[in-house]
Structure formats: C-alpha cells, structure tokens
Amino acid sequence: MAATETTPITKPRLPGSFEIAFRLLLANPLGLFGLCAVVLIVLTVILAPWLAPYDPIRIMVGPRLAPPSLDHFLGTDQLGRDVFSRVLVGGRIALLVALASIGAALTLGLALGLAAGFGPRWLDNAIMLLFDTVRSFPVVIFGLATVTVVGPSLATIIFIVVVTSIPTFGRVARTQTMAIRNDEFIVAETAMGAGAPRIVAVHILPNIIGPLLILASMDIPVVITIEAGLSFLGVGVPPPAPSWGSILSDGFSYIRNTPWPVIAGGIPLILTTLAFTFLGEALRDIFDPKLRKDA
Amino acid sequence: MPADKHDGILQIRDLSLAFRTPAGRLKVLRDISLDLGRGRILGIVGESGCGKSTLISTVMRLLPANAEVTHGEILFNGNDLLRKSEAEMRALRGGRISMVFQDPMTSLNPVLSIGRQMIDIQHRERRSLREKRERAADMLARVGIPDATSRLSAYPHQFSGGMRQRIAIAMALMAEPDLLIADEPTTALDATLEVQIVGLLERLQEDFGCSIIFVTHHLGVVAELCQDVVVMYAGEVAESGSVRDVFHRPAHPYTEMLLRSDPGRIHERTRQLPTIPGEIPSLIDLPEGCVFRPRCPKAFDRCFVAPPAYEAGHDHHATCHLLARETVA
Amino acid sequence: MSALLEVRDLTVRFRSKTALRALVERDRHPWIEAVCDVSFSIGEGETMALVGESGSGKTTLARAIIGLVEPAAGSIRFSGCEIGALSRGEMKRVRHDMAMMFQDPRGSLSPRLAVRQLITEPYRIHDLKRRDLDAECRRLLGLVGLPAEFGERYPHQLSGGQARRVGIARALALDPKLILADEPTAGLDVSVQGEVLNLLARLQDEIGLSILMVTHNLNVVRHVADRVAIMYLGRFVETGPTEDVFRQPRHPYTAALLSANPESDPDARMARIELQGDVPSLLKRPSGCEFHTRCFRVQATCRDVVPARGAAGRQDFTCHFPLSDELSITARRKG
Numbered sequence: 001m002a003a004t005e006t007t008p009i010t011k012p013r014l015p016g017s018f019e020i021a022f023r024l025l026l027a028n029p030l031g032l033f034g035l036c037a038v039v040l041i042v043l044t045v046i047l048a049p050w051l052a053p054y055d056p057i058r059i060m061v062g063p064r065l066a067p068p069s070l071d072h073f074l075g076t077d078q079l080g081r082d083v084f085s086r087v088l089v090g091g092r093i094a095l096l097v098a099l100a101s102i103g104a105a106l107t108l109g110l111a112l113g114l115a116a117g118f119g120p121r122w123l124d125n126a127i128m129l130l131f132d133t134v135r136s137f138p139v140v141i142f143g144l145a146t147v148t149v150v151g152p153s154l155a156t157i158i159f160i161v162v163v164t165s166i167p168t169f170g171r172v173a174r175t176q177t178m179a180i181r182n183d184e185f186i187v188a189e190t191a192m193g194a195g196a197p198r199i200v201a202v203h204i205l206p207n208i209i210g211p212l213l214i215l216a217s218m219d220i221p222v223v224i225t226i227e228a229g230l231s232f233l234g235v236g237v238p239p240p241a242p243s244w245g246s247i248l249s250d251g252f253s254y255i256r257n258t259p260w261p262v263i264a265g266g267i268p269l270i271l272t273t274l275a276f277t278f279l280g281e282a283l284r285d286i287f288d289p290k291l292r293k294d295a
Numbered sequence: 296m297p298a299d300k301h302d303g304i305l306q307i308r309d310l311s312l313a314f315r316t317p318a319g320r321l322k323v324l325r326d327i328s329l330d331l332g333r334g335r336i337l338g339i340v341g342e343s344g345c346g347k348s349t350l351i352s353t354v355m356r357l358l359p360a361n362a363e364v365t366h367g368e369i370l371f372n373g374n375d376l377l378r379k380s381e382a383e384m385r386a387l388r389g390g391r392i393s394m395v396f397q398d399p400m401t402s403l404n405p406v407l408s409i410g411r412q413m414i415d416i417q418h419r420e421r422r423s424l425r426e427k428r429e430r431a432a433d434m435l436a437r438v439g440i441p442d443a444t445s446r447l448s449a450y451p452h453q454f455s456g457g458m459r460q461r462i463a464i465a466m467a468l469m470a471e472p473d474l475l476i477a478d479e480p481t482t483a484l485d486a487t488l489e490v491q492i493v494g495l496l497e498r499l500q501e502d503f504g505c506s507i508i509f510v511t512h513h514l515g516v517v518a519e520l521c522q523d524v525v526v527m528y529a530g531e532v533a534e535s536g537s538v539r540d541v542f543h544r545p546a547h548p549y550t551e552m553l554l555r556s557d558p559g560r561i562h563e564r565t566r567q568l569p570t571i572p573g574e575i576p577s578l579i580d581l582p583e584g585c586v587f588r589p590r591c592p593k594a595f596d597r598c599f600v601a602p603p604a605y606e607a608g609h610d611h612h613a614t615c616h617l618l619a620r621e622t623v624a
Numbered sequence: 625m626s627a628l629l630e631v632r633d634l635t636v637r638f639r640s641k642t643a644l645r646a647l648v649e650r651d652r653h654p655w656i657e658a659v660c661d662v663s664f665s666i667g668e669g670e671t672m673a674l675v676g677e678s679g680s681g682k683t684t685l686a687r688a689i690i691g692l693v694e695p696a697a698g699s700i701r702f703s704g705c706e707i708g709a710l711s712r713g714e715m716k717r718v719r720h721d722m723a724m725m726f727q728d729p730r731g732s733l734s735p736r737l738a739v740r741q742l743i744t745e746p747y748r749i750h751d752l753k754r755r756d757l758d759a760e761c762r763r764l765l766g767l768v769g770l771p772a773e774f775g776e777r778y779p780h781q782l783s784g785g786q787a788r789r790v791g792i793a794r795a796l797a798l799d800p801k802l803i804l805a806d807e808p809t810a811g812l813d814v815s816v817q818g819e820v821l822n823l824l825a826r827l828q829d830e831i832g833l834s835i836l837m838v839t840h841n842l843n844v845v846r847h848v849a850d851r852v853a854i855m856y857l858g859r860f861v862e863t864g865p866t867e868d869v870f871r872q873p874r875h876p877y878t879a880a881l882l883s884a885n886p887e888s889d890p891d892a893r894m895a896r897i898e899l900q901g902d903v904p905s906l907l908k909r910p911s912g913c914e915f916h917t918r919c920f921r922v923q924a925t926c927r928d929v930v931p932a933r934g935a936a937g938r939q940d941f942t943c944h945f946p947l948s949d950e951l952s953i954t955a956r957r958k959g
Contacts, residue, residue, distance in 0.1 A: 023317065184732040191690050191726075192794075193719040194749045206736040342813035343784065455902045456678075485677035485840060486884035487899045493886070494898055512813060515886030538890045556815045557888045558843040564867065565847055566825045568818035574783065 024286045031282025037275030041268075045091040052085035057240045065258045074264040077247075078254050083264045086242035091268060093243045097154065098223040101161035106216050109166040110209075113173025114200055118181055124174070131167035139164045139226070147235040157236055161223050172215055176208035211284075218280030221273035228269055244269050303370075304473055304506045305331040305354070310367030312353055319579040323349050325530050327367070328604070331474070331523070336500060336507040338517035338538065341527035342553075344575045347510050350527070351478050354508075355394060356384045372473065389416065393467035397479040399459035402466065403451040409435070409462055410447030416469050430469075437502070438465040438495060457488035461495065468503060476508045481516060489513075493520050514557050518542055526550045529575050529586045532604070536611030546607035547615045549587050585616070593617060627665035627701075628801055628834050629689065634662045634698035636681070636688050636858075640907055656906040658684040660858040661698070666802070671828065671835040673845040673866070675881065676855035679903055682838045683727075685855075686804045689836070690724050691715060703801070720750060723795035724804040729787035729811060733779040739765075739790050740775035746797040764793040768823060785816035792823065802834045809844050821848050843885055846870055854878045857906060857914050864939030874939050874946040876919050913944065921945055 025031045044051065054072075059079040066076045074083040116127040143160045150156055180186060181204070189199050224244070230236035231245025232252075239246060244265050251261025312324040324346050331337045339347045352358050354369055356376060369376040371392065376384070388394070396402055404412055413431035414424065422430070428447065435443035438461040451459060460480060467475055477496070481489040493516055500507055509521055517524055517538060524541050526534040526549065534547040545551040549571075554560065556569045573590035576582050582589050584599040591598065597616045605618035636659040646654035659681040666672050674682040687693045689700055691707065700707045702718055710718060723746075726732035733742050743764050744757045762772045768789040779787060788808065795803050808824065809817040825848060827833055837849060845852055846866060853863040854877060862875040873879040880897040899918045904910050910917050916926040923945060931944045 184726045184728050185734045187692065188724070188726050188732040189734070189745070189749075191687075191692055191719070191724045192746050192749050193716045194745075198749065202737075203734045342815060457902055485903075486842075487677060487880055488902075490884045490886070490896065490898055513886075514814070514888035518888045518890040518892075519886040542888060542890050553815065554888055556818050558814070558817065558821075558841075558847060559885050559887050560889070561847070566822070566829075568821055568847055570818040570822065571815035 025282055028282045028285070030278045031286075034275050034278030034280075034282060037271065038279050041091070041272055041275060042095065044088065045095050048088040048092055052082075052088045054082035054085045056081065056085040056089040056242045065254060067258060067260055075258065075260040077250055077261050078257075081242075083247065083261055086247055087244070087264050087268055090242040090244045090247055090265075091272075093154065093237055093241065094224045094227055094269075094272070097157055097161065097227045098220045101158045101223055102165065102216050102219055104158070105162045105165035106169050106212060108162070109169025110173045110205075110212060112166065113170040114177055114204065116170065117174040117177025118196065118200055118204065127170070127174075131170055134163060135167045137164075140229075143226070143230055144233075144235060147230070152230075152235045152238050154237055157227055157230055160230075161226055165219060165223070168219070169212060169215065172212055173208060176211060177204055180204060180207055214280055214284045217276055217283060220276045220280075224269065224272060228265075303330050304333045304372060305329075305508075306370040307350075307354070308368050308370070310350075310353065310369060311365045312349065312358075313363050313365055314359070315361045315363060321578045322581065323362075323530050323578060324353065327527075327532055329525050329532065329535060331506050331508065333473075334500075334504050334506055335523055336496075336509060336521045338521035338524040339508060339510045339527060340512060340514060340517055340524060340553075342512060342575070344529070344578075345527040346530040347527050348478060351394075351476055351508070351510055354476065355388060355392065356381075390419065390470050391472055392474045392476065393470060393472040395460070395463050395467050395475065395477040395480045397482050399456070399463035400451065402463050403459065405451050408448050408450055409454075413447070413466060413469065416466060419470075434465040434469055435462065437499070438462070438468075439491075440465075457484055457491060460484065460488075460492055464492075464495065464499070468499060468505075471503060472505055474506050474508065476510070478510045479512070480509075481513070482511070489516070496520060514542075514554065515559050526553070529581075530578060531586055531614065532612075533587065533615075534607075534611075534613040535604075536608065540608055540611045544608070544611075546605075546611065546613035546618055547587075548591050548593050548617070550613070585614070587615075628668050628670075628703060629836070630665040630699075630701040631689070632663050632699045632701075634685070634688060634700065635660055635696045636684050636693055637696040655696075657696075658858050658906065659688065659695075662855075662858075662860055663698075664853060664860070664863065666834050666836060668801070668834055669828065669832045670851070671837060671849045673837045673839060673849035673852045674855055675839060675842060675845055675852055677840055677881075677903060679857075679906070680855040681858035682855050683806055684858075686724065686806055686836060686838050690719070690722055690804055716750070720798050721801045722804065723798065723800040723802075725788075725791050725795050725806060725808055727807040727810050729784050729791055730779050730782065732791060733782075733787060735779050737778075738775065739777050739779075739782070742779075742790060743775075743793050743797060745794065750798065760797070764797060767796060767827070768793045783816075784812050785819060788812060788816075788820050789823070792820075792827075796827070796831075799831075800833070802836065804836045804838070806838045807840070808837060809839070809841060817844065824848060842870075842881055854881065857904065857909060859914070859942070860940075861915065861943070862939065862941040864937075864941075868937060868939055872939075872947070874934075874936055874941040875915075875943045876921050876947060877915050878941075879947055880918075880920070913942070915943075921947075 025035060059081055064076060064078055064080045066072060068075045072082050072084060074087065077083055112127050116124040142164060146160050147156055186199060186203060189203055227236060227243065228245030228248060231243045232249040234249065236245050237243040247261055247265035251265055255262055307327055307329045310324055310327040311322070314321040314323055327350060339350065341347045353364065354376065364377055379387070410428065410431055413434065414427045417427045417430065420427070432444040432447055435446065440446055440458060440461060454462065481492050484492060496507065497520055509517070511517060521538050524535065524538045525532055526541065526547065528549050534541055534545065534550045541550060542554060545554055552569070552571045556571060558568060561568065571590060576586055576589065585591070585602050588594045588598040602614045602616045604612040604614050607613045607618055635657055637655040637657055639654055640656045641651065641654045662685060664672065674685060676682045684693060688695045695708065703721065705718065707718060740761045743761050747755055747757060747760065761775050765772055765774055770786065770789050770793070774786070782790065805824070808820055812820060821844060824835060828835060837845070839845060849866045851864065852866045852869050853860050854875065855861070856877050862869065862873065862878045869878060870882065873882055880899050883897045897920055899920070901918055904914070904917055912928045913926040913931050916922045919926065925944050929944070931942045933940055933942050934946060936946065
C-alpha cells in the first residue's frame, strides 16, 4: 500500500538496482537453481569438445545400441556412436541456435517495436500489420515451407526462429514504449530540445530493456525445442552433425531395442528448458516494480 | 492521558509498527497513542513520510505482508482490532468502519454502474431490491448529486472528480458506520471543490453523528473541519489536542514551525518564506533521543534522551522536553 | 519595460473527435479550445503567475509557449522573434533561452540517469560537450543548494524537494532568460514549498530571470508573482498586479478562488464563497459569460451577453458586474 511509498529513506548510499536484483536472485531458491544450472550448462557446452570422450560423429566406437556402461555413459546408438559425446556436442548447436536467433530477434524486434511505439501513427500501423501477418502463420508450417525451399541447415533454422520471434519482442517493446512515451520526463526532454534518436536511445531504451531481456531468457528453451522439433522431423540440422532433436529422432526409431538414446536426448532438453525458465521467471519477479518496492 | 475513555470510539495505545526490508527494519510507527471521542472529527496532519497513511492502514488492518506490529493495541468500541480474526475484520470494514480514499476510483468499480455498486454494498441488509435502490438514490441526493435517481445507472467515469468523491463518501456512509476514515480525500481536488467536500463532510457528520478521522497535510482544512488534531512527525505523535489549543498555542517546535511555514498564514508579501531546514531522519537509523532534535532550533542537551508525552494543557500533549523545563522553572 | 515574452490572441485547439467522425456527423467544429484568445506579456526579470483549476488550460498555454503544442492562432514573440516563423534549428536556439520545469518533481527526471547526467543533459542536447561537465554540475548543484555528492544519486533516491531542486538546476543549465514553472510546489510539503519558492526568488534576484509560473495555489502566488492572471475555461478572466488582485478581486471567480484557501487558524472564518457545481465541459461552453453556471452573483444578462473586457485601476477583467469595494474578502474574527 501507500505505506512504503510515503516513507522516503535518505541513506548516505543506497545499493544500485543491479546489486539489489542480484541479492534478490540469490534469495530465490528456484532462481538460484536456474542461475547455477544455466552457468553449468553453458560451461559444459563450451568445453564439450574437450569433455567428450569420443568423436561424436565417428561410427562404431563401440557395439550398436549398447546400454550405458563405464565406456559409454549413455550407451551407443544404432551406428555405434557414443551418445554421451553426441549429447554434449549437440548442446552446442542447441545453444548456438538459441542465443544467435534470440539475439537477432531481440535486436530487430526492439528496433521495430521502438519505431512503432515512438514513431508516427502510420509507421505503427504498418509495423503492426507486418507483425500480425507473420504471426498468423503457424510456426511449423512456415518452418517446413522454408526448409523445403532453401534446404535444411543451421542458418535456415536460425532464420525461421528469428522471423517468427520478432513479433513477440516487437509487440512487447511497442507496448512498453507507448506506456512511457507520454511520461513527464520524456516531455521534459522534448522541451529541452532533444531529438527523437536521443530520446529513444538514452531515455526509452534503458527503461524498457528489462522486461525484454526476461522475455528473451524465457524464450530460449522455446527455441531449443523448435530446433529439436525440426531436427526430429528430419528438416533441422543435417546429419551426421549431432543435435538433441536428431538424437531423439534416431532413438525414437529404435525405441523397441533400447530406450537409452531417447532418455539421453530428452533429459538435457528438459533440464535446459527448466533452467532457463526458472531463471527467466525469477528475473521477471525481481524486476516487477510491485515486488521491488520493498527493496 | 485523558480520563474519559468510556465514550471514546477509538483508542490507540503505544502502537509500534515496523516493516522488514532487505535494507533493514523500518520503524515506521513508534509508540503512537491517540483517542477519538464519539461524534468528534479528528485530523491527523503531518508531512510525507510521517506515517499517517500507515497508521490508517494499521487501523484498517490493510498492511503489506512485511509489516509487523511490535507493540500496542487499537481499541475500537473497546475491542482490540489487532486481535480480531481476518473474517471479523472483513465484517467491520465497510460496516462499522468505512473509508474514503484520495482517489475515489480506488473504491469505485469502473465497469459497474453506480446504482449497482450502491445496492451491492447493502448485501448485509434485509431489504427488498426496491428499498435498497431508493436508499441508494436518497444517499446520493444527500451528498449533493443532482438528479440522483436517474444518475444511478451512470458509470463512475461519467462523473467529474469532485462528483466521484461525493459518491465515494455516499458509499462509505451507506452502512451508517461508527467511524469514517478519510485519507486525503481532498488532495486531488481543486480548491473550489475542496471547499465543497469539506462543507459536505461537516454537514454529513452532523446528520449521521459518526466519528471521522481526517488524514491530510493541509493545515487549513484541519482548522476548518476538525475539533481535535494529532500532529505526526517521522512515525511519532509530536503533539495532540484540540485544534484550537494546538493551532493557537503549539507546544512542540515542529508544530510551531509547520504552522509558521504555511503560506496561507502569511498575509504580508515576502520574498523569504519560513521553512523547516533539514531532512526527515532515516527510519532505519533514527537519531538518538528526540526524532526532531537534528532539525530543532530549540534543541538542548536533554533532547538526547527521548522525551515522553508531556501535558501542555487540558487534553493537550506534546513530546518535547521544553514542557518539562517550563514546569520546573 | 521591454517585453521578453509577448503573447497575442493565442488559441490552442485539440481535436474532440477524429476527422472522419466529424465528417460523418457533419460537425463543423470538432475542436475544443483549451486556450482561447489569450494575450499577455512578461518583462525582463518579472514573474507572472497563471492561476486556474484543472482544465483551465494553464499548462497547455505554457506548453504552447515552449513549443510542445502547436497553437491554432495568435502570435508568440520571444526576445522579439516570432516563434511560429522559426525553423527547427532556430527553435533549438530559442530553447536555449527558455526552460521548463514540469509538475512532477521526480517523474520529470529520467529514472535511469544519475543526477550528474540529468543536470548536464541540456549541454549534451545542445552539443556543448566541450565544457567541463563535472565543473558545470558542481556549479549548478551549488546554485540550488545541493552538495556535490548528489551528482551520483538516482531520481528514486531523492526526496520531493531535492528532486525539485535538481529540476531547477537543470532548467538553469543553459542560463535561460525565461523559466516556465509548471506547478513548482505541487507534491511538496509545506516546509519544503517555502524552500523552493525562496530559491526561485533568490535566483531571480541574482540572475535576473523572468518566470512564468503556472499554479492552482493562490497562497504561493502572493509571495512570488509580480502579476497574476486568473484562467477559467481557457480564457483570462482577470489579470493585474498581484497585490491589487489580492486586495480587491474584481471577478467573482477570483474572489471564490481566494476564499477557497482555508486559513490554518481555527477561529478565523472567511466570508466563504462556495461555488455550486463543477467546471463545465470545454465541449459545451456556457453561453454569455462562461462563468455564469457557477457564479454567486449571476443575473439575467450574464446568461446571454458575453461580457467585454473591463478595467479598474491596473486590473483587467471580463465581468458584467465586477466586485467593488463593498464586498471585500478578508478574514473576520468570530464573535
């Protein structure tokens, strides 16, 4: 209630907002788990080539479809490849696709959203029409159509994800911009003679970027599953390169012989998804102004 | 302390409240005591951060989860509100105790018509729908809404700010409460509308006979409307008593300075207005002794010890050591 | 006295409905006049106050002067230049000499910038980066009485009064000739109001600023303004030297505003004028004298005939039946 608002505290030095955010993150068990898991996953994936005991694409390093053993932690697949090594290296592709495409989608969506939110009415209408057109296509249909035309590759997957996620970021950026464009501090800048580029870059962007970064961190697992889904359907990363989706897909064909490849491909996918989701949700709670007032 | 506690409607005794925050414990209210007599209008004045809104929220038991009452009691008709269950409190709110807020839209639902809302709040009464409707229209007429019966079907946004505040008052008085708490009800209104609302509250109080707590930072409104006043500073009661005593013979230096800096009091044109230098202390580490000491021009060595509430006259108290010195000398 | 700012017959319009809807409904006048035929001038070193209630158009008038809203008619001359005729580059020059302080002390400060950046923002906007910004920041903070350490604080770490001082410091950055102060004391406690007003008065004495102050608080005006204009529904209903207007208001609305300031003395009872009803909507301006719906002295003429501008002494007003000396609004002691 108004109670805390009407209590100005004048302390010599107040902790910066990032310091408080970090402290709140550490105080949130799920958020802490998410943070640790994300750090661990990223480290593992970066170090994958050194951690992997076998070459992930070399065939017949062991018997086919072997269950887990000390030689092969997660067993082998139908071509006798080491599944553990494939999972580690496949994680690289998953994260590369996720980070590259989310990064690009965030940048482009932000630019378009800012233009729509701060620009003239006609520009807003044009950009919104574009967003709605893209969003009215089912993602899977759009993805299959694109792959059919340009062929499966990592770049194609990134392209598909970028195009389909831009409207999500763009809409949030636009709404946030519109919410503050008539705030008094923006009017004050205009009155001082500041031009639109300066107002957008210096005054609007820092105030709307928080929610977008949270949205991005929560979108990363979605993208990983899109990549996995497309690879599972056989239109993703072309073989023999390992990816979580193709590990699942291969394992699925031999599930009657052994369940291990499916489990090995599924668990890191679930773990990564959960880790990023927990981190994203914790960040969202921390940046929610209603919860931040106590800080 | 005043002796006639029997006809009091609300007594607050040594109430202390703290907020737990990551930065430390905010001691927002400290040893607050006040008495509200039946049928009296009490003004609570103070500047932002003095805890007046928190005090109201504590009486209504509408506190955030990190608040903690560390001490004291709030007696309403002799029963301690702090010991009541949540269900009992819900029955009291909007029943025996009602509230009017600064922004009338807080208490009005924007998607329901005024009439519907005024009928809904009579859900505890056993009356026919038609009687409830008539009562609602009657209530609106009493707060000065012209053409009340036909306006029942209108929605909150169709009224101006002043009219909305009148409707909020009508709704608060619907249950004929014993206590009406008005939290800065005129702050958002223009001066000419503020005059109207103050006049309205004055008339309604005479009609209904309820007690009113009027929270404001506007000293002129207190002088106009209230009989008793409590002056708060940084979470404590600095001075309390009848409006006439406190405004004519302020016993606490803070009250004195507050009254002096009211530009409405200064009739001669001046380029140098009186102010209170300094800042409100941090509620995490409070100054030693009297909270007002760092800003007080009359502070002396004894002020490093926290002053009790000294008697300054009949039912007139102030927490300032100067009063003790006067009685000694 | 040479006029620094001269406003003639200024009108500001806003659309009340979209062009298409107006066409469909055959509404020839889909506008509301937020400011209507307003004329005044401010001399160098002078303080003028625009007083009115919400919706009176006082803020819109100030925003039109600094170029945030486009006027529909009339002229604004600043230091002899017609503002409407200026190019974008020339307008930026004018903004050098004019600064505005906004209502919300904290809300008008960009929340993610430190005070140091906020205060020096005007230099960056006007490409004056070559100046020693740290020294400027210290000078400006000193001017408004804040210690230099405040440069490192963020808006949410400031109290209302401190935020207001930062706003003043920023307004002073480019050594303006005119400051437009929109409700400079709004949201401040009485003990701090005085500080801000004293600061403005001191700066005016030291730097020779002209100030156009927009406020609803007559108590504040009395001590700061040389002249005052009372606005109602976008028009000036009374203008004159502050002392004269306070001593003897001529327009009934001015008198009502003056009496609506309850004094913090429980025994003083004002000859209270309680106006009836609300401010009418700008969409439906009353006929005749626009104040007649709320006036306590209304007569038949007022409902039909638009009053002409009258004058008494140095006061101007638009009223058929102006108040004269017999009805004076002074505090009387009760019994």
